[in-house]
Amino acid sequence: MTLALGCIADDYTGASDLANTLSKAGLRTVQAIGVPRPDLALPEVDAVVVSLKSRSIPADEAVARSREAEAWIRARGAGHVLFKVCSTFDSTDAGNIGPVTDALREDAGEAIALVTPAFPETARTVYMGHLFVGAVPLAESPLKDHPLNPMRDSNLVRVLSRQSRAPVGLVDLATVAQGAEAVGARLAALAREGKGAAIADAVLDRDLAVLGAAALRHRVSTGASGLGLGLARALVASGRVAPAASDGALGEAVGGPAACLAGSCSQATLGQIARAEAEMPVRRLDPERLLAGEDEAGAALAWAAERIGAGPVLIASSAGPDSVAAVQARYGRDAAGHAIEAAMARIAEGLVEHGVRRLVVAGGETSGAVVDRLGLPAFRVGPEIAAGVPVLRTTDRAMLLALKSGNFGGPGFFTDALALMP
Ligand SMILES: Nc1ncnc2c1ncn2[C@@H]1O[C@H](COP(=O)(O)OP(=O)(O)OP(=O)(O)O)[C@@H](O)[C@H]1O
Numbered sequence: 001m002t003l004a005l006g007c008i009a010d011d012y013t014g015a016s017d018l019a020n021t022l023s024k025a026g027l028r029t030v031q032a033i034g035v036p037r038p039d040l041a042l043p044e045v046d047a048v049v050v051s052l053k054s055r056s057i058p059a060d061e062a063v064a065r066s067r068e069a070e071a072w073i074r075a076r077g078a079g080h081v082l083f084k085v086c087s088t089f090d091s092t093d094a095g096n097i098g099p100v101t102d103a104l105r106e107d108a109g110e111a112i113a114l115v116t117p118a119f120p121e122t123a124r125t126v127y128m129g130h131l132f133v134g135a136v137p138l139a140e141s142p143l144k145d146h147p148l149n150p151m152r153d154s155n156l157v158r159v160l161s162r163q164s165r166a167p168v169g170l171v172d173l174a175t176v177a178q179g180a181e182a183v184g185a186r187l188a189a190l191a192r193e194g195k196g197a198a199i200a201d202a203v204l205d206r207d208l209a210v211l212g213a214a215a216l217r218h219r220v221s222t223g224a225s226g227l228g229l230g231l232a233r234a235l236v237a238s239g240r241v242a243p244a245a246s247d248g249a250l251g252e253a254v255g256g257p258a259a260c261l262a263g264s265c266s267q268a269t270l271g272q273i274a275r276a277e278a279e280m281p282v283r284r285l286d287p288e289r290l291l292a293g294e295d296e297a298g299a300a301l302a303w304a305a306e307r308i309g310a311g312p313v314l315i316a317s318s319a320g321p322d323s324v325a326a327v328q329a330r331y332g333r334d335a336a337g338h339a340i341e342a343a344m345a346r347i348a349e350g351l352v353e354h355g356v357r358r359l360v361v362a363g364g365e366t367s368g369a370v371v372d373r374l375g376l377p378a379f380r381v382g383p384e385i386a387a388g389v390p391v392l393r394t395t396d397r398a399m400l401l402a403l404k405s406g407n408f409g410g411p412g413f414f415t416d417a418l419a420l421m422p
């Protein structure tokens, strides 16, 4: 298998978002969980998205895991590696977008890396290096209250500079509007000034097509699904990939009980859980009891076991910013997050033991914990439920999943997802 494009995603939901975008753009794509083992049989594809759980771990570990993924991808012939980060640039001053981009750029022998989280389809746009979420700057969006990486600065040149070894420049929209040659010239000029990365503006899909064409002339870039779209279009336009129709077919129905798990505390997910309360039984975990050592997971499983024969259920730990802040103040941010993720993973495992083969998970870290616990090696990409969220089918067993990034999906997401997961 020779890859046209290799991608390293810093979380599992982001990886499925990217796999969905690449597949819609005509690239035959597989999402692998972690660096694939040598004995993993993968179908013939144009692109592989290696999913890591490296967004919120120490920077040196994120760099080491990303380098392992990069070595696997390069050994399969990919000329370009895209490091997939969140469209809301989720990170802290300690990393991990800057350190991983620095490392991949150095390994590729490049002077500068193009970086853009723009994804207009989900209303993420970048202008003058400032990231907008819908109509508001990042720092005024709900991301300012993210449980793990509150985003309080909308200027990505500044954000990335604080995490990077080399200074960071800007490719502004006026340059992008002049086309890929102009972007290439600007990158070269910034590299001569000693910049190691450049935030690129983009507000429309046509800007992404320009950035994709410019990025493809280099061996590495960093961005969200929007840059993936640009790269896919450039690969097709260059004739390096013959576009495949993505028919969204995922084989036979799986059937049996279905369940949803939510660990995301994003505003979008909170609204989706509220809506689901009118549509299916919903159980809310009590984080205080869970962190105090009570068996909340066991109780939730017993609750689910009584109901899943009759229809889907939803189990959620999600809470609003005030109660998240209270739990974190008492138990610590990371300890609270990890304990809740571990409980969700245990619940997922128990649900599968009770016959669940159709599972919807909301939240990147939560999805990572669940997928790891279930030991799922790779997914094929099926129909799109909402922008950035496809149905996934495991390559090694008959199971359907949807891994939803916290902020994605419409108000009826859980029911919408299950309707596409027969
Ligand atoms: N009630 C709660 N109080 C404190 N932390 C919580 C609570 N519920 C969930 N968490 C933690 O908050 C974090 C949510 O992160 P997760 O990545 O799952 O969602 P997200 O950030 O909204 O999604 P994405 O990364 O896809 O945007 C997890 O570590 C989770 O365990």
Ligand SMILES: O=C(O)[C@@H](O)C(=O)CO
Residues within 6 Å of the ligand: 011, 013, 014, 015, 017, 018, 085, 086, 087, 088, 224, 225, 364, 388, 405, 406
């Ligand atoms: O880019 C996005 O917004 C998503 O794919 C994601 O990574 C959220 O965690």
